[in-house]
Each structure stands twice: as C-alpha cells, then as structure tokens.
Amino acid sequence: MVDVSDTDEDVRLAVYHSFATRGVPPAAAELAAVAGGSLAVAKHALHRLADAHHVVLNESEHIVMAHPFASIPLGFSAMGKNTLWWGGCAWDSFAIPHLVPDEPEVLVATRCPGCAEPHAWVVGREAPPPGSQVAHFLVPVRRIWDDVVHTCGHQRVFCGESCVDGWLAASGNTKGYVMDLPTLWNLASRWYEGRLDHGYRRRSPQTSAAYFASVGLTGPFWAP
Structure with a gap:
C-alpha cells in the first residue's frame, strides 16, 4: 500500500528541485515517475500540497508557484x-x-x-x-x-x-x-x-x- 504522505513529499521535492535547478516545474512524466508511475496519483498529491500551501495550482492543474519560485x-x-x-x-x-x-x-x-x-x-x-x-x-x-x-x-x-x-x-x-x-x-x-x-x-x-x-x-x- 502506498504511503500517501511519502508520495506527497516525493512529489513536493520533485517540484522544488526542478524549479531550483532548471527554473521550471517538472514535466508530467517526471511527476508520474516519482508517484509510482501514475500521473493521477501525482495530481492527487499536488492538490493535497496545494491545500497545504506548498504549491499553487491554476484551474488547469498546472503549477503556478512553489515559493519562492x-x-x-x-x-x-x-x-x-x-x-x-x-x-x-x-x-x-x-x-x-x-x-x-x-x-x-x-x-x-x-x-x-x-x-x-x-x-x-x-x-x-x-x-x-x-x-x-x-x-x-x-x-x-x-x-x-x-x-x-x-x-x-x-x-x-x-x-x-x-x-x-x-x-x-x-x-x-x-x-x-x-x-x-x-x-x-x-x-x-x-x-x-x-x-x-x-x-x-x-x-x-x-x-x-x-x-x-x-x-x-x-x-x-x-x-x-
């Protein structure tokens, strides 16, 4: 069984390290890769991270901000x-x-x-x-x-x-x-x-x- 908190943290780190090293958020395939190969699981994690104010999403579920990026x-x-x-x-x-x-x-x-x-x-x-x-x-x-x-x-x-x-x-x-x-x-x-x-x-x-x-x-x- 997947530990949701671990998945959320893996997705959070993928987002932040992509911004830090490249100046852009990770691609969908990169998010899926850290969420057990599932983009749906990664998107659910992103929404939980947004609810916790770790990231900001727009209406298309794209990452707008991951402060300070x-x-x-x-x-x-x-x-x-x-x-x-x-x-x-x-x-x-x-x-x-x-x-x-x-x-x-x-x-x-x-x-x-x-x-x-x-x-x-x-x-x-x-x-x-x-x-x-x-x-x-x-x-x-x-x-x-x-x-x-x-x-x-x-x-x-x-x-x-x-x-x-x-x-x-x-x-x-x-x-x-x-x-x-x-x-x-x-x-x-x-x-x-x-x-x-x-x-x-x-x-x-x-x-x-x-x-x-x-x-x-x-x-x-x-x-x-």
Whole structure:
C-alpha cells in the first residue's frame, strides 16, 4: 500500500528541485515517475500540497508557484550563473540565492510600478544590496492566501515612497507596508530554510510571528 504522505513529499521535492535547478516545474512524466508511475496519483498529491500551501495550482492543474519560485511572470526575474527564474515577488526574488546552494548570488531585475524605471541588484547571501528603493507589500500577512497570486503580484519594489504614493493614487489601492532593501533582504534570508530538504514543515503562525519580529517587522500588518 502506498504511503500517501511519502508520495506527497516525493512529489513536493520533485517540484522544488526542478524549479531550483532548471527554473521550471517538472514535466508530467517526471511527476508520474516519482508517484509510482501514475500521473493521477501525482495530481492527487499536488492538490493535497496545494491545500497545504506548498504549491499553487491554476484551474488547469498546472503549477503556478512553489515559493519562492514561479512559473509565470509576476514582476521579477532572477538570473543566476546557470539558471533563470521568475521570482514570485520581491520577497521571493530576494530569497532565491539563500535557498539554492549552487547559486550564491543572482541578478534580480524589475521595473518600478509607479514610473516604470528599471531596477536591478546583485542579491547574495552575505549582505543586502545597495539601493535607496523601497518594497511595498499591499496585502497583510493574514490575507496572503486569500488570493496568493494577487498577493505576490503586489509585493513590488518602487523607486521610493513618492512612487508608491503615486501608484496607490492611480490604482485606488490602500497603502500597505513599506520597507527598505535591507529589511527586505533580512525578511527573505532565512524564511525558506529547509524547503529543498526532505521532511520540510511550514512555519506555524507562532513561529512566523517570531521570525517577522526577529527582522524588525511587527504590528497588525505582520500578524499571521
């Protein structure tokens, strides 16, 4: 009898290692191979993983995100020495070099949503990249999974707060949370620790709150 939890973990690892090494999700045949040769079993595992917020699926059962990786453009690219990724958001793009062992630094590129100014940083593991830009997170933590694609698409980097304010006025959105690049880098640096390892467990609300506080992020916006 197949152990469902083992199958789910095998499928999860196949997804994450494919993204980490190639920048894309695994093909259907690859998923079937780690699920006893059955694509149906692999798809059931994917749906359970989506319910547990390990992956994000679209209406066609395709993998859209496996944080910090994405299969669709959401505003950021992250280019390593060997691999090019879509970064799911500012948070995820800055997290990639901390997670992928063979890529200690990546070139993260985006455009300011307020004025379309291009920005790029070499993001590594040792220290935040220089820059006066700011990240704006529109959706509070407790609402992230209401529509996670919308959430990630609105964690963006702007030239400065004036561009944030201009974009908010033009879009009709309410201001979320603004942070500088060092805070963004600190937030991303350890958030996904262990995600490529067997037996990874997502953070609980309590440990998430403690992690946010450890990088200086507190208050209602950051309450899980």
